[in-house]
Amino acid sequence: MSRVAGVIVDVPSRSTDRPFSYAVPADMRAWIEPGSRVGVPFAGRTLQGFVVSLADEPPAEGPAKLKPIAELLDPLPPLLPDLVELARWISEKYCCTWTAALQAMVPSAIKGKAERHLRLADGADEPAAEAAAESAAARSDVGRPEAFWAMPGEAAPELPPSETLPQELVRELRRHGSLKLEAARQRWPEAGGAIKRALAQGVLIEETSIRDRIGVRTQLTVYPPLDREAAKAALEALPGTAKRQKELLLYVLALEGPVTLQAMLADTGASASSAKALADKGYILVEEAEQQRDPYAGREFRRSEPLPLTDAQREVFVRIRDAVERTAPATFLLQGVTGSGKTEIYMQSIQRALELGREAIVLVPEISLTPQMVERFKGRFGDEVAVLHSRLSSGERYDEWRRIRRGGAKVAIGARSAVFAPFARLGLIVIDEEHESSYKQEETPKYHARDVAVQRARQHGAVVVLGSATPSLETYAAAARDGAGGALLRLSERAVASSLPPVTVTDMRDELKSGNRSMFSRALHEALQARLERGEQSVLLLNRRGYSTFVICRSCGYTALCPHCDISLTYHQKTRAMRCHYCGHAELAPSACPSCESEQIRYFGAGTQKVEEELAKLFPGIRVIRMDVDTTTEKNAHEKWLKLFGERKADVLLGTQMVAKGLDFPYVTLVGVIAADTSLNLPDFRAAERTFQLLTQVAGRAGRHHLPGEVIIQTYNPEHYAVIASQRHDYEGFVAEEMKHRRMMGYPPFCRLILVTMSHEQLATLSAASDRFARRLIELAGQRGVLQPLHGSGARALELLGPVASPISRIKDRYRFQCMVKYRGAVPAAELVSEAIRQAEAEAPRSGVLFSVDVDPHMIL
Secondary structure, three states: OOOEEEEEEOOOOHHHOOOEEEEOOHHHOOOOOOOOEEEEEEOOEEEEEEEEEEEOOOOOOOHHHOOEOOEEOOOOOOOOHHHHHHHHHHHHHOOOOHHHHHHHOOOHHHOOEEEEEEEEOOOOOHHHHHHHHHHHHHOOOOOOOOOOOOOOOOOOOOOOOOOOOOHHHHHHHHHHOOEEHHHHHHHOHHHHHHHHHHHHHOOEEEEEEEEOOOOOOEEEEEEOOOOHHHHHHHHHHOOOOOHHHHHHHHHHHOOOOOEEHHHHHHHHOOOHHHHHHHHHOOOOEEEEEEOOOOOOOOOOOOOOOOOOOOHHHHHHHHHHHHHHHHOOOEEEEEEEOOOOOHHHHHHHHHHHHHHOOOEEEEEOOOHHHHHHHHHHHHHHHHHHEEEEOOOOOHHHHHHHHHHHHOOOOOEEEEOHHHHHOOOOOEEEEEEEOOOOHHHEOOOOOOOEHHHHHHHHHHHHOOEEEEEEOOOOHHHHHHHHHOHHHOOEEEEOOOOOOOOOOOEEEEEHHHHHHOOOOOOOOHHHHHHHHHHHHHOOEEEEEOOOOOOEOEEEEOOOOOEOEOOOOOOEOEEEOOOOEEEOOOOOOEEEOOOOOOOOOOOOEEEEOOOHHHHHHHHHHHOOOOOEEEEOOOOOOOOOHHHHHHHHHHOOOOOEEEEOHHHOOOOOOOOEEEEEEOOOOOOOOOOOOOHHHHHHHHHHHHHOOOOOOOOOOEEEEEEOOOOOHHHHHHHOOOHHHHHHHHHHHHHHHOOOOOOEEEEEEEEEOOHHHHHHHHHHHHHHHHHHHHHHOOEEOOOOOOOOEEEEEEEEEEEEEEEOOEEEEEEEEEEEOOOOHHHHHHHHHHHHHHHOOOOOOEEEEEEOOOOOO
16 A cells, blocks of 8 residues: 655645645655655645655545655654654644744755756757757747746746757756756856747756755765775885875875875875876775764863762752653753852763763853853763854754764754754753743744743653743742642852852942943942952943944934834944844934934944943953954854953953853953843833843852952842842842732733734734734634633633734834733633634735734743
8 A cells, every 4th residue: 555645845824734645656665754854746846845644544535646755855854753743732832834843943954945957858869959949949839838937936938039959058968967947047048948948849857856055065085995905016016106196005005094085185295186096096995975064173172070069969960860860751940049050960960861871952042151061061071962053054053963863962052943953862951041031932933942842851751950040930930839849949059169249239320410421330430440450350241232222313303213113223333334123224324414404413322332432441451352243243253252251361241141141250250230221121021020130140250269259230220129139139039029010910920921913014904904813813712711801710811902003013114013812721822813813814815914923922022
């Protein structure tokens, strides 16, 4: 009986988001399994797809009507069956298509694209091809074929006058077998008609195949001779004039393993022709071999051994170790103050998982943390560690991912998407700084790595460890509810003798009253001066990049706004340009007001660039490293800056939130927060929580070793409970106060949220579509009996807020409306939202309104 594969085709549409049945050709049956990547015919094209199921029973329409799979793209399936099932779970939980979830799991290098090729039909030779083309041109009854020559979205051109196929084209096809259609179009633009007629006559054949964006890198490689005695005899037989060939043969005889041809020629000074002469005679073997793109090639990592644990650390480690040994799913929240030694517990727990023959994933929230984490984990586990993050090249990420898939690595370290590392026997997943919003994907599929990790752990019987000094309120509340089950583990003291640094809060209103208009308070200025005199280092945080946050005319009040978004432009001093941080629009800063032509243009607000400039003015000769998005775009920039700072080649590390977390430098004794209010006044119910977390995290960078630390926080709201709690290092106190506000307003963890954002170029169209969606959702919730106020007594409740304009009402020339769904209890909210969108789209199928669904949103702007 023919095998039938269920294939999710790579079409980003809700209407096609289901498995399609395809026949598995006999020659592919031994290779295809769930998770295989294939090329399949779909709507007149060949598209990439993923096999999600296999069955021996044909569907109702019968196997004879099924199209066969056209191409198997990988001998080893890129996705394991558990990841295929995980993708289905993500699509249901986060209201996205199954194909979007599958695509999120594979590296960009293998997100294949279709390529069209030309080849000569079997038996066609050059004269016949030309004659056939001439015959086709002369015939009047040859119908216009499908638009082979037209690119997607382009109308087929009129057939040109009679002409023959270019002889050079035919020779190319005979020599290479096939040629890309796009390449033929560019090289012989005048031959379009002849090629189309040859296709219509069957002299040329068009084929479509899926090709990856990046392939495996290969290099010519020289291998040691299998028969050394024969090679030695060949050496004796070479004439005396073949001096270079003898040197090469002697070199190859001394090899213990393969070496690249390039390296051999560099070592011997011989030419490629000498090597080719030996290979042609069969004296040496030169073949193409895969070359690993190792992002850490040539780097040596200092070997580290497990450190002795304190009593508190050992108690936590034993709990995690025992859970790993039970091979049953478990989740722990490790709440440990900054510097309490959480990383050492992670590493010793991973070591135990590896001893049991299992694998581990370590997630970090910021790329800036990766260099130090890699240093530690490579030093402990060596080549068993693979690194996955966005600042590697696509080829490097692809090779690291393939190394994991082939079993060559047992530990994966990376940012959010590393949670999908294709391990077959997961034992432990660690999420460091679990509270960070960067674990939430802000593009479809809008998954949260924490929830995905817990689901993967259920599949593998693995353990999840969520580590943070300031856990998110949702995570903390869930762990506290499971207090009897031991889900909450605590480390309340630092691992070394140092104590948490004292925190001083400076009221910037008092500084203004006393005549200090600088961005540095007197206390911070004096503290910086003292560190410079003592040769110690400082970290300064301002969570706002650029030079000035807005540009305004003091004569008429004109403010420079982005023409495509409802947001002000940020001024960047280095380029003297104003830039939108949402759409990327940039324009030169005006010398005069575009509205009233006044020259009273001024720059208000401060970004990291302006702080850097002020430091140079106030402290001549100060060495500053600035780390923000503008200075870390180059590859390995984070590692370069942190290495320089670690070598004490800078006095101050100035940056945005990327300098606030996880960094550990022994000579940092001062942390200064320039403006604690930056995140405090955002229109977001998590603003206070984010502020407390950021202040607490950055304060933890000071005094981590033998030198005592000090923290200075500058704010205009010193009485705010988030600032007061961070000054006291009082997480429980902050939680108690924040929970009061969350309970009163009905926000998580006392309910759950789904944010539905709709966008369109026309405001009227958008308004009508948002009303349709809201109406449909209310109807569906009413039918399920869950539409009732959240503050009511019912266990199940759903409320709809909106539709209203989004806080940023226009981005990239598209107006934005949003609806907030609040619910609690066993309400199928995601299912209701998906159905309401489907019905709203069906009611106006060509409206062009885009729907974006964010389950458990972290940003509501």
